[in-house]
Amino acid sequence: MMQRFVPAWLMPEAASTQAAKVDAIFFGLTVISAAIVLVVVGLVVTFAIRFRRGSKADRGALPSVVSREFEIGWTAATLFVFLFIFWWAASAEIGAYTPPKDAIEIHVVANQWMWKTQASNGAREINELHVPVGAPVRLMLTSQDVIHSFYIPAFRLKRDAVPGRQTETWFQATKTGTFHLMCTEFCGTDHSRMLGRVIVMEPQDYAAWLSAQPEGDDLAHAGERLFTERGCAGCHAPGSTIHAPDLAGLWGKTIPLEGGRTVTVDAAYIRDSILQPARDIAAGYAPIMPSYAGLLTDGEVQELTAYLRALGAGPRTVRSPGVPPLSSRVPGSARERSPAMVPGAPVADTPAPAGPAVGP
Amino acid sequence: MSPHIAQSPTALADPDELALGLPESYLAAGHTLGSWLTTTDHKRIAILYGLSITLFFFLGGAAATAVRLELFTPEADFVGSDTYNKLFTLHGVIMVWFFLIPSIPTTFGNFLLPLMIGARDLAFPKLNLVSWYLNLGGGLLAAVAVLAGGIDTGWTFYVPYATVFSDTAVSVAVLGVFVAGFSTIATGVNFIATVHLLRAPGMTWFRLPLFVWAMYTTSLIFVLATPVLALTLLLVLAERAFGLPIFDPARGGDPILFQHLFWFYSHPAVYIMILPAMGVISEVITCFSRRVVFGYTFMVYALVAIAVIGFFTWGHHMFTSGMSPYAALLFSFLSFIVAVPSAIKVFNWTATLYRGQIGFESPMLYALGFLGLFTVGGLTGLFLASIPIDVHVQDTYFVVAHFHYIMVGASVSAYFAGLHLWWPKITGRMYPETWAKFAAILMFFGFNLTFFPQFIAGYLGMPRRYHVYPPEFQVWNVLSSSGAAVLAVAYLMPLGYLTWSVFFGARARNDPWNATGLEWRTTSPPPRDNFLGRVAVLGPPYDYHPAGSPPTQDQPHLPTQESQA
Amino acid sequence: MTATGEPSPALREPSPPLREPAPLLRESAPSLREPWHDLGFAPADALARQRAGASFGMWIFIASEVLFFGALFLFYAALRAEHPEAVAAAARETNIVYGTANTALLLTSGLLAAIAARAAEVPALRRLVLVCLLLTAGLGLAFLIVKGFEYREDIRENLVPGPGFKLADRPTQLFFGFYWFATAVHGIHLAIGIGLVTRLAWKGWRAPDFLATSPQVEVALLYWGFVDMVWIVLYPALYLVGRAG
């Protein structure tokens, strides 16, 4: 509908199911507002000219009943219009809250100043997101430092990534192509360069792209580093003097716990073991493992989990870190691929560490 | 004088009719710097505020100029990222807390509130002076923060960025805003007590000029919203300067809670910025259309309703923050409700023009501009209150355009309208009307050129607080930056001709606009004690024409004629 | 007023006898201050109005302070909703003996302040007022001293958030963030109150009719009452959580 009335350069590209709805409401509101502005400005200008000082217009007094009727009239009319707009907008919104059950799940972790995405099928990307057209995609966002906001204008989609919490939203792309991904919550120096792109592909292309992805490598590498850095290795390494379980090969096993219960080792269990070790004690061990709650970010827990998973899943050796820095298989060098829309923007693949600052 | 004055609804001698031997004006009561810095005269304090506010306006404006200069091209070619971030933060912080929030209340409010209700001064004159010093102290702290390297958090100080990550002078700036906050609380206490207890005999609640009502309702917000901001800023300070865990999510804190606390203040604060403007506009429109304001009682109820309901809507700034969807719907609904009284006001102003004797002196030009710009700004507020649209345009230039339409297009225009309307009363001098008209028209066009393109850029998806931006948005930014240049000229003009008029302007009559209202029933400038004799009020305000008869042909005396007289 | 808001002669009040522009009454009642001296009332009425003005002003300020501390308690409420166990565990670490003693001190000072405020209206009770004021301030001071001891103990026990904090669970530190912040802010308010009350006592001692005429007495004691109330609510928030079980 809009295309008929509004020139293309005045409308942002619309590439999701939600975009069409938003545009419809926006268009409707614009029409209503334009009408109101016309009425108000029209009346003001007419009165100003007709009743300009010294003009011959009739200036008889107003009948004294007029005022109250008018007031009630236009109050009611305005209220009615407002309620209508609210209802219209709210109903579109309510429909958009719950994602369909079969949605592809994608975890988004934001940090200063890059986006890391990981699909439930393992594909990890930086500042990029590949999705198939026509399939609902559910995003679970979090941040490792400050608040960021995940914004894809073409999808009319925005959701803040809040540290310490997980927020959710979803979309369904309706067009293939490459679209802007931007950060819209002020997050520091390179806020305006925290950009990326969303690549919407035909389902078969997407499948091909996906199968070319190495699985979860980067994450596991980072986790491996953390494992020594944070002192896990001190207890869990095979040669450690402390009596703690060897974690290699643990993933997916069912292990006995103190008190007779058993548990299957999955991401949730590992997360609990790290953050609340006192809860489930592995049978035969003392509850000496310290809690890492607050010491590890969500992203780091994810990385450790990936590492432990890699230890358990494949061969026992993990490839040494640093080989493929980016998991994306899009042609071109990193500079061409990354936030290429902004001239002169650095490629934020290796952002400067942004530690907590001590300010004046 | 005219028969009109004889019907004036006050039992107060018109100074024009008095013999000579008028008491000296408040300006003449002491010329030393000390006599200004220790004054408890509300009129002098208003002048003090006027000076500091002008300073801050141009400081904020200079930062805006730098921002617009940088955004002329998509690349970073003028300042670096960190500098840019500091520039818009400085712009927002200064403009909001040190210019617009105190602007009308502390200048015209201070000067006129006692005059309009027939009092000798505000209820607590010393507190009033303290309040100015607090304001100045806060401003100086903010200035120190700028000298100490600036602040880069945005005017919203969102955590954890502001508490844990930013390495700029946030603590000092926050302290500055905190101190300035107490200044406005003091002003609010003073205004409320004054309106309740110092009205002249016969000045009933429903005879108060709408400007006084606007001051009263604004003060309610001052008193009830500002403390929440004060506490929130203290919490930020505690976390940042003393390392206490408060909002830091790494230690279990809740950054969304900060946003609730911040917006509980800052949404009502936007009504602090618009209610006084509405008061000024009501005075100007009746005066220059020579008509009693249409629907006076509804105008009063609307002011009160905006002030009260305005407290219920703050969550509309947090639609995308991960707030619960049910809360979001509730806040969206309440945001629509608060717009209804604004609509009442717009329609009533329009109806006041009907069958008037409309003159186009500069205050009226600003007021007419206000009507259009406020309507556009307010209606785009409704776009933002609709959740699906807000999800798209939140933190884009659409929002920037929305609030500049209201804060600059409407509120700053109203400030200039009031400045021109009451300039003769405050200084005793007339300003050059032709220049003033030209500046008003230039401001209107410069304004629209600056900010209308931002609506489009915003809907196309240009995020705010962006130092560099995708090149497809450049055309809109070029338009906007050129508009800003025009706007800068338009704002510099009054600075010039108003200063000129203080020294060289024609002497003003006591009631140059032939307006009603007690403030015109005294000399220009008024004496220290405000009135010559005791005030009693006999009738309702805006007595521009006897009931049942058309507006008198009585027209404002054109200032240009005055200068010859 | 008619519906259009236009004045109609019929509705105008019968004009009161026009008062002569009288010379200002500034000298007539010395304790009347600037804007209150010329309201056209008899000096006694004007004085009463000035008094009413002062306490009204104070009540407005108190309403403002209610929101100030209200926001603080909101922070607490959210904290407790989000981390109930951590709050209970942390609150167990506060020293209930000091806390309860302090509450009793402040409640008693509130009694003395209330007596002083009432007695101040009776010139004959001037001595009583002075004694009550001094005791009020003294109890306030005692509160601060006890608080000082409590702080010392808290610091010894590593209850200052940061590295080496006594409890392991992270959000317990949030509770102590609140503890230090809230007690410090309340302490500052109390110190201001002590200053105000001491000043009253001093002035009342120097100028015999000060206490009976000045609106400052009422104002300062209202403020004292409010600071009292803040502590009354802080007390269960800080000391009574997690004591059972």
Next chain:
Amino acid sequence: MSEAPTLRSILLRTVPVWLGLVALLAVSVLLAYRPLGPWNAALAFGIAGTQALLVAVPFMRLDTANALDRLTAACGLFWLAILFTLTLADVFARLAEG
């Protein structure tokens, strides 16, 4: 403000209130050690509210204050209620979502 108060009348109007305040304090300490589940918090703050009321009404003389002062105090509480209700509505809704 009516008849000039005497020492006796003053003490009669204040000391019982103080006794009540101290008694409530004792009760709230005792109750805090009793495991009552969620009632602990409710009782503790209920008692605190009563105590605050006792300070505000007889001590700060809201009972004899003029209507304006009472209205002002009520306004403070009303706006506090807005702040709490709407914020906690969101906080609890978020907690419920998990």
